Amino acid sequence: xxxxxxxxxxxxxxxxxxxxxxxxxxxxxxxxxxxxxxxxxxxxxxxxxxxxxxxxxxxxxxxxxxxxxxxxxxxxxxxxxxxxxxxxxxxxxxxxxxxxxxxxxxxxxxxxxxxxxxxxxxxxxxxxxxxxxxxxxxxxxxxxxxxxxxxxxxxxxxxxxxxxxxxxxxxxxxxxxxxxxxxxxxxxxxxxxxxxxxxxxxxxxxxxx
Amino acid sequence: xxxxxxxxxxxxxxxxxxxxxxxxxxxxxxxxxxxxxxxxxxxxxxxxxxxxxxxxxxxxxxxxxxxxxxxxxxx
Numbered sequence: 001x002x003x004x005x006x007x008x009x010x011x012x013x014x015x016x017x018x019x020x021x022x023x024x025x026x027x028x029x030x031x032x033x034x035x036x037x038x039x040x041x042x043x044x045x046x047x048x049x050x051x052x053x054x055x056x057x058x059x060x061x062x063x064x065x066x067x068x069x070x071x072x073x074x075x076x077x078x079x080x081x082x083x084x085x086x087x088x089x090x091x092x093x094x095x096x097x098x099x100x101x102x103x104x105x106x107x108x109x110x111x112x113x114x115x116x117x118x119x120x121x122x123x124x125x126x127x128x129x130x131x132x133x134x135x136x137x138x139x140x141x142x143x144x145x146x147x148x149x150x151x152x153x154x155x156x157x158x159x160x161x162x163x164x165x166x167x168x169x170x171x172x173x174x175x176x177x178x179x180x181x182x183x184x185x186x187x188x189x190x191x192x193x194x195x196x197x198x199x200x201x202x203x204x205x206x207x208x209x
Numbered sequence: 210x211x212x213x214x215x216x217x218x219x220x221x222x223x224x225x226x227x228x229x230x231x232x233x234x235x236x237x238x239x240x241x242x243x244x245x246x247x248x249x250x251x252x253x254x255x256x257x258x259x260x261x262x263x264x265x266x267x268x269x270x271x272x273x274x275x276x277x278x279x280x281x282x283x284x
Contacts, residue, residue: 038276083237126215180229194220
């Protein structure tokens with residue numbers, strides 16, 4: 001049993017686990033209404049960055065609220081009172097919205113997977129190879145690292161995210177990977193590229209993390 | 210911002226960065242601290258580093274914080 005719950009969190013937990021079906025159902029309905037309100041606000045907050053619009057956006061919110069409710073009820077026993085209960089519950093619906101909107105990217109993607117638009121790399125790195133010879137050398141070195149130090153899987157992820165600009169959540173959905181697996185590839189590749197550019201004298205050792 | 214600064218920013222990584230999994234696991238705790246006006250980055254520096262660097266996790270943080278503050282009486 002969680003310790004030192006605030007009164008509101010304790011009340012939610014008590015009602016959602018009540019042995020009286022009517023009390024439990026009333027609490028579930030009340031919480032679902034809250035999750036739906038949060039989901040509707042969240043899809044609108046993200047609306048400028050998704051191709052989903054109008055009633056379809058509301059559908060995503062309804063699905064997210066329903067799925068979050070089921071997932072959250074299945075994990076009630078894991079709530080340890082480290083936050084307010086509602087904050088813990090709302091996290092489920094925020095993550096559902098995030099995941100569902102990522103999935104919708106592929107219905108009409110502006111860029112397909114494996115497009116490998118290398119011409120966009122200079123912009124991504126903030127370099128203009130036409131202005132400085134050194135920028136062209138840096139770009140050559142970056143491509144060398146990508147092609148020689150990454151596995152095919154890592155290269156595919158880096159190109160999709162950095163070169164082609166595919167949203168991380170959308171790529172995670174497409175490749176059926178955890179978000180963290182993709183983030184780690186990008187994180188490690190940044191370090192590899194930086195190390196290589198330092199070794200070649202293009203960057204100072206002190207600048208990186 | 211110079212080209213070199215932009216490149217440095219792109220290549221910047223924070224060794225304290227805990228990654229998406231750990232950040233998501235404590236996101237509700239972190240958000241409650243922020244909503245309460247407490248110094249969440251000091252208590253969870255690795256989470257703060259991650260939220261600053263990871264767009265999707267930063268977006269989840271912003272969404273959860275907005276959700277929580279919309280519940281406040283004067284929201």
